[in-house]
Amino acid sequence: MSDGAGKAHLPELLRSGREAVLDRWLEVVLEGVRGRITERELKAELTELYALIERAVAGGDEEAGRELRAALAEISRSRARQGFSPSETAVSVFAVKQALLEQVSATADMQAYAEFIEFSSWVDDLGLVTFETYASAREQVIADQMEQLLELSTPVVKLWDGILGVPLVGTLDSARTQVVMETLLERLVETGAQFAVIDITGVPAVDTEVAQHLLKTVMAARLMGTDCVISGVRPQIAQTIVALGIEFGDIATKASLADALAYALECSGIQVTGRTEA
Amino acid sequence: MTAQDVELPIVSNEDVVRVRQLVRAVAAEAGMSLVDQTKIVTAASELARNTFVHGGGGSARVESVVNARGRAGVRLVVTDNGPGIPDIDKALTEGWTSGSGLGLGLPGARRLADEFELDTKAGEGTTVTVTKWIR
Numbered sequence: 184m185s186d187g188a189g190k191a192h193l194p195e196l197l198r199s200g201r202e203a204v205l206d207r208w209l210e211v212v213l214e215g216v217r218g219r220i221t222e223r224e225l226k227a228e229l230t231e232l233y234a235l236i237e238r239a240v241a242g243g244d245e246e247a248g249r250e251l252r253a254a255l256a257e258i259s260r261s262r263a264r265q266g267f268s269p270s271e272t273a274v275s276v277f278a279v280k281q282a283l284l285e286q287v288s289a290t291a292d293m294q295a296y297a298e299f300i301e302f303s304s305w306v307d308d309l310g311l312v313t314f315e316t317y318a319s320a321r322e323q324v325i326a327d328q329m330e331q332l333l334e335l336s337t338p339v340v341k342l343w344d345g346i347l348g349v350p351l352v353g354t355l356d357s358a359r360t361q362v363v364m365e366t367l368l369e370r371l372v373e374t375g376a377q378f379a380v381i382d383i384t385g386v387p388a389v390d391t392e393v394a395q396h397l398l399k400t401v402m403a404a405r406l407m408g409t410d411c412v413i414s415g416v417r418p419q420i421a422q423t424i425v426a427l428g429i430e431f432g433d434i435a436t437k438a439s440l441a442d443a444l445a446y447a448l449e450c451s452g453i454q455v456t457g458r459t460e461a
Numbered sequence: 462m463t464a465q466d467v468e469l470p471i472v473s474n475e476d477v478v479r480v481r482q483l484v485r486a487v488a489a490e491a492g493m494s495l496v497d498q499t500k501i502v503t504a505a506s507e508l509a510r511n512t513f514v515h516g517g518g519g520s521a522r523v524e525s526v527v528n529a530r531g532r533a534g535v536r537l538v539v540t541d542n543g544p545g546i547p548d549i550d551k552a553l554t555e556g557w558t559s560g561s562g563l564g565l566g567l568p569g570a571r572r573l574a575d576e577f578e579l580d581t582k583a584g585e586g587t588t589v590t591v592t593k594w595i596r
Contacts, residue, residue: 354478388481388499390506391563417498426500427507427569428555 193243193287193298200286205233207282219265225424228258228445229275236279258461259313265319272317300312338361340371346378346447347371348440352385360396364403371409376445379404382413382440394429401434408449412436414443471509471539472518480509480521488535491525493595501593502536504573507566508539508589514560516541516587526592534575534594542586549579 197204205400209229213222232254238247255276280303287295337359342348349367353359367379381400388391401411415439416424422430437443448455466475467487469480484505488498505521512519519541526547546552553571558564572589581587 193472237485259511266583319479341508355475388506390510391508391565391569392510419496422496423499423573426572428565428572429563434542 188332190288192292192295193302194237195289196286197237197240197283200283201233201237204282205229205363207285208233211281213277215274216267219267228366232258233253233279250412251309255309255313258318259316260320263317264324268348269314269317273310273314280306293448299445311409329357336414337366338365341374341376342380342444342449343399343448343453345374345376345451346380346444347374347376347381348380348444350382350385353387355386355393355396360400367400368403368407371404371407374411377451379409379411380440380443380447381411381413382415382443383413383420384440386415389424389429391427394424394427394431398431398434410435410447411423412443413449414438414440462497466524468520468522470518470520471512471541473595477506477509477513480523481506483521483523484535484537487523487592491533491535491595493535495592496554497593497596500573501591502558504536504570504591504593505539507573508537508591509591510564511589512539512541512543512544519543519586521577524571525541529587533593534592538588538590540588542587545583545585545587546579546581547583549581553579 191202209226212225212229212401216225232251235247235251235254238244239251258275259272270456283302283383284299287299338350340348340350347367347370351361351363355363356449370376371379381397383389383397389397397413401413412435413431416436416438435443437446445455469483469484471480479593481502485498485502488501493501504520505523512521516536519539522538522541524536524538525533537562551557553568554564555568556564570589570591573593575594576590576592578590579587580589
């Protein structure tokens with residue numbers, strides 16, 4: 184929207200009908216937000232947008248157009264993080280058309296209608312901007328969460344001097360195995376641990392791929408001089424592994440983490456005894 | 462959750478997990494014991510991964526079934542339109558692998574299930590049907 188300084192009916196309408204259009208816009212958008220944003224916050228947002236739209240529509244103000252896009256991008260990003268749906272976000276922009284159209288039809292001014300059509304396609308472009316920002320913001324959220332999950336899901340903890348614990352939870356795919364293996368091997372270097380207990384209590388199913396990943400991790404640790412014990416082998420997992428024909432060879436396996444710790448302690452020559460009163 | 466006669470696409474590693482979760486849900490709903498649940502879920506995992514890795518993607522159908530004697534069970538049909546299996550005997554041999562796996566997936570799935578049916582044609586695709594009955 185640049186031309187129209189002489190025949191500008193729409194900018195005039197935007198100015199004169201500011202209160203009415205803003206109120207109607209607010210009303211339409213409020214229906215969709217269902218209390219996730221307060222009316223006052225929303226009003227402040229829309230008033231800012233409205234001022235920018237006014238300046239952009241009046242023409243000759245390119246700065247306003249840029250600011251408007253930036254403001255819209257900011258709003259869609261915050262909407263994406265607050266969990267709004269894409270259409271709920273886009274409606275906040277499109278609703279201005281509805282609000283303004285009501286003003287235009289009240290005047291029954293043909294010139295204003297003509298300008299409104301141009302305005303409408305301009306708002307559609309703005310809507311697309313919000314949509315794109317929304318989508319990329321959501322992708323960012325998902326990427327962040329995946330990274331957090333990957334870090335969260337692969338802790339290596341110290342169980343005892345020289346004994347590390349690796350509790351595995353969830354699905355063990357190639358990407359996660361890689362992270363597990365790297366974290367474990369790094370910690371082995373740092374701590375010089377003699378034993379590592381890999382606990383699979385939280386792994387729902389052990390198929391050949393999971394088994395292969397486990398075997399590789401154990402082999403890598405072994406090359407660094409650390410013995411691994413696999414713990415958390417439940418009855419159903421044991422039966423499945425036998426049926427699949429997977430061989431764990433000479434790798435020690437235990438039913439519970441406690442058994443594995445006791446085994447590692449025994450192998451390290453540490454004796455744990457209850458206190459006896461003299 | 463009622464999950465009966467559901468068909469899932471297998472085009473990524475995440476889909477293998479989805480098939481596994483669906484099989485577990487159907488098996489649990491049918492009242493299968495934890496050991497048998499784990500067996501059929503593991504078989505599903507192997508077959509779905511074969512479809513994804515060797516068959517170039519396909520689909521899996523999970524259904525709860527009842528046989529002629531009124532015994533209930535869970536059936537899984539995994540289909541792909543991949544290159545097919547050239548030598549079935551070899552593919553069912555333990556430790557033989559065309560890729561980099563352990564070579565235990567297909568023979569293992571056969572042993573984990575009660576019924577196993579393999580239908581393959583070179584260049585047309587492979588369909589594997591496994592059924593586990595409730596004891």
